[in-house]
Amino acid sequence: MEIALAVPPDAVFIVLTTITLLAAILALQAKELIYGAIALGISFIGIAGLFILLDAPYLAMLQIAIYVGAVVVLILFTIMLVRREVGEEVVERGERGEGAAGLWIAGLLAVSIAGLAALAGPNLASTPPAGVLSVSELGPVLVTDYPVPLVILALLLSAALLGALMLAKVER
Amino acid sequence: MQYYPYVLMFVVFDVVGMFLFAWGISFRAIPAADSLMVLLFLILLGAPLGFALRLALRRENW
């Protein structure tokens, strides 16, 4: 399955990254928590679009189904229940030097990424070398070549689940 | 609040379902030992989920 676009892929990439980043910033800065959760969902959809651009359609669908479908629901549910019990907004005030710290960290990130790209030199490919990773190729590879990560994933999920339940349980 | 475990279980089973779809396409083409790995995956997740269900069904925990 070839992904044929009528516009150059770079334009789509720029639009998608802008949406994702803007939504992520909105998710952190929104005054209403629900708006933040919705913005988070939009940024997840943007990331799924980036997965599609990177020729991983199954991963994009997985991202939408799990993140937008389940994690956002969990976040919304928690917001609504906790809001009902607390009943008040938490107003955040900016601390001193917050902007400067943000700029400093962003500068460090930019320098390190540029340095890595320079080190990789001519080996840095601009497009992924392989074709579209169709799910019929992904499925066997996932199960055959990566059994240990599957088991570790299962243990990790179980630990997270049990931990969350133990924390939420009412102690007698 | 007593319905919190159900939403957690939904998240976990979402991931399980997605991985099972990946297995469901390819299980004819791979050796049977790898399908047993998937079964192990299911069991490792199923036991805590059964426990979570028991926790959710008993009222005094919430």
Added chain:
Amino acid sequence: MVNVPTTPADILPFIISIITSHTFITLVIFPGMIHLMLASAFLTWYERKLLARIQLRIGPLYAGGPGGILQPVADGVKLIFKEVIIPYKADRTLFTWIPLVLIFLGTLPFAVIPFGMNWVIANLDVGLVFVFATTSVFPSMIIIFAWASNSKYPFIGGLRSLFQQVAYEIPMWISALSVVMLAGSLNLVDIVKAQSKIWFIIPAFLSFIVFFICIMAELERLPFDLPEAEPELVAGWYTEASGAIFMALFLALYLKLYMMSTLTTVLFLGGWWGPSFLPQPVWTIIKTMAVATAIIIPRAIYPRIRVDMLIKIGWTRLLIIALANVFITLLVINSGVLSAWGL
């Protein structure tokens, strides 16, 4: 890709070539926008007429044409002219935009559902997962709308609806997994092609039953009607919707009904396969209407299920049956019984 017209004499052939191109026809006419809007409106009339006949009433009669078939048009016109009441301190933006997003989400899966061998808008390799991913966004929209209504009844109804839809989504996925195992592909066109000799309802009968029950719960239809719960919660999570907003929501709900029925047809009832005296899309529509009838009829018959029983059934019984059916399908496939039908 296309011959952009350069002279004014080129414009008309250019437009005609676009209109008759396969993409345009599938996108706009069938199975695209026009067909979906007509089908969704038709289903509202169909439900009222069917329920009325079962309950020994007559149903819509006066709206024009035979049997009141223009009733949805009358409803639409009435709802457009009604006043849209937005509750005090409700969230205006979300309140007005969520129904439109729901319509968008309801039509999105139709991009991959095939109505005939060539009647599909986008033949995605991950088609089935695309459908499930888009339908899994519904519960979050519902709870946002319920929150945006800023009142008690929608809030409680929204939470109930959330738990119901969340609880029945996983058995739906696992029972569709049996179909995927039988067909060996997530591509909906391939799944229908694999049913050319035998419909999947026969080898995966338990899966069909589980899937059908999960669909009825996802659509909030009786006997899973608790989020609507007329005597208790007025109308559940869409209590505060009125006028054009209610019309958009109504359209989205019936679109979802049509989508789930079409999905059942494609997954279990053999899609477009049928004796060739009727064209393929007609067979799909006939089977889809049969499924939709089977979904609508229990509304006239069965009582409502209580919310805790509802959630328990979804998470315990249905999930176990669906998982058991995956193992049964695994055994059936490995034993080679189905090789006579090419599976």
